[in-house]
Amino acid sequence: MKFIIGLGNPGRDYAGTRHNIGFEVIDRLAGELRIDINRAKFRAHYGEGFLGTQKIVLVKPQTYMNLSGESVRDMLHFYKRTPADIMVVYDDCDLQLGQIRIRERGSAGTHNGMKSLIYQLDTDEFVRIRVGIGNKPARMELASFVLSKFTKQEQEEAAFSVIKAADAALAVLREGATSAMNKFNAVLLVLGVPAAKIFLEIGVAPVL
Numbered sequence: 546m547k548f549i550i551g552l553g554n555p556g557r558d559y560a561g562t563r564h565n566i567g568f569e570v571i572d573r574l575a576g577e578l579r580i581d582i583n584r585a586k587f588r589a590h591y592g593e594g595f596l597g598t599q600k601i602v603l604v605k606p607q608t609y610m611n612l613s614g615e616s617v618r619d620m621l622h623f624y625k626r627t628p629a630d631i632m633v634v635y636d637d638c639d640l641q642l643g644q645i646r647i648r649e650r651g652s653a654g655t656h657n658g659m660k661s662l663i664y665q666l667d668t669d670e671f672v673r674i675r676v677g678i679g680n681k682p683a684r685m686e687l688a689s690f691v692l693s694k695f696t697k698q699e700q701e702e703a704a705f706s707v708i709k710a711a712d713a714a715l716a717v718l719r720e721g722a723t724s725a726m727n728k729f730n731a732v733l734l735v736l737g738v739p740a741a742k743i744f745l746e747i748g749v750a751p752v753l
Contacts, residue, residue, distance in 0.1 A: 546600040546626060549574060549714055550617055552635040552658040555607045563678040564610060564691040566707065567634045567658075570676065571603050573711040578603075587620040596718055610658040614665030621666075628671040632717060634710055635659060638691060640677030643702050645710050647674050647717065647726045655687065672722050676710045678703075 551567035559565050575582050580594035580603050591604040602624075606616035621627065635658055640646060650670045653659035663669045679699065681690040695703045709729065716725035 546602065546624065546630060547718060548602045548604055548617075548620070548626070548631045550604040550606065550613075550631055550633045552610060552613050552633065552656075553605060554610050555605075559692070561694050562692050563638075563695065564636055566636045566676050566678060566703070566710075568605050569707045570634045570674075570710045570714070571605050573707050574714060575603055577711060577715070587623065588616045589620060591620075596715070599718065601718070610661075612661055613658040614661035614663070617662055618665040628666045628668050631671050632714060633659070633662060633671065633673040634714060635673065635675065636678045636691065637675035638678055638681050638687070640675060642677050642679040642695075642699055643706055644677035645674055645706065645713055646677075646730055647672065647713055647722060649722050672717060674710055674713055674717075676706055 549571065551569070551571035553559065553565035553568035554562075571582070574580070575592060578594050578596060578601060580592040580601065582590050582592035582603055582605065584591050584593075585607075588608045589604050589606045591602055593600065593602050595601060602620075604617070604620065606613040608616045617631065621631070635656060637646070637654070637656065639654065649672055651673070652669060653663050659673070662671075678691070678695075681687055713725055713729045716728060720728075
């Protein structure tokens, strides 16, 4: 059993914001894996399904970002699983829009959702996929930036970042983190370059 956890904030006010791109990746995976996110427990919305013979649980904590770890901790305790069984997808303002980074461990950086997970699970030893949302403008507060929506010019790249991050999560499940890192970590979606060309170059065929 593997848990894929997308970080974000619940409610309409936060839908479509940079901070919620983790939720969007979960929605993308739900469509690809035909998993209904129709359960509410552990202060989360989640759904269960399969990738081949492997059971997959897609999770969107509903605690608000800063308490995400409490939801994940409770879920792992109930299922008697460990942090080694999770993969976390979240936004990262230190990466350009169009970049993702897969890591098997590491600090939370400035991300409060990840700080909560690491604190509640008492380890940073779990796979995470960081999805670039662009760099904060110099005169803008970090909170205002991550809670802002993508500009019209950024929306196409953001949409394909979601596709790429979902494909990366599936690659981790199928091939392992090391193989997925080699395939996805160096790729950058560039504005004006057709997404189909980008995915062709890395050997991934997105499901549209």
